[in-house]
Amino acid sequence: MSSISIELEDINKPDAWQLIHELSTVLEGITGSSGKNSFNLDEMLSPRSIFVLARAEGKAVGCVAIRPLDEKTGEMKRMYAKEKGVGAKLLAFIEGQAKRLDYSTIVLETRMINQQAVRFYEKHGYTRIENYGKYIGRTEAICFEKKI
Template sequence: MSTASIEIRDTAFDHPDSEALRAAQRVEIDARYGGDTEPGTKPSASDVPVFVVAYDDAGRPVGCGGLRQLDDASAEIKRMFVTPDARGTGVSVAVLHALEERARSRGWSTLRLETGTAQPDAVRFYEREGYTLIPNFGAYAGAAESLCYERRI
């Protein structure tokens, strides 16, 4: 699969494809951390106005991500995920760039995110894409397994 064969679609947070990808992410996160360790309010259709799903050339959903507004100028990336079989194919970059584009179109100039200490692959990805480690913000402040990043877009 090449990035040319990836289609990014704006999709509702509660669309069946979105739900299936988020469920797969939950299984992986629970396995890495031994359960749900996410502090704060879980994202929902009511507070994630932007959600995208990546589809491969067979029309299969292979990645997703969303944005939850933090303030007038910033949003948080939520539920960024790529299926294991699609990793390393450009899906994560396509989803992230789509989220950045949608953030800019809404006037948001800063994106933040939280990942965790048991996700070195995610840490490498975000750092490679220009995100900088920042002090843990919001509900993540004081969360030992949380790592927070930010990028001005």
């Protein structure tokens, strides 16, 4: 794996849009849903929302976002890593940024069928919780949280 740099990024930049589009295509193939309906760009206008991009040798290879659910809870969205090891680095970075933004908890949703994602989050200390918000009653969804 090449050297990875991770930085805050403007979500409206071409690299960000490219990765979000790629993730939507990948999710469609795994779950049958692109996940686009669960990511509202207006939510990224909050001063407590951030978008992060990972690059390897200048090439965009991963992304993740966080947005506020409430005063102390940030919701992680659009996690995507194209190379092995990028996801763990993105996760560590976004958790640090979440602390900086004064969140004490991160929550997220993925699909049960996406077992690679489920295993990844469990491996990194996320625990399953009751489905929240729009995911309540949706049996295909699985929600996680981590106290940070």
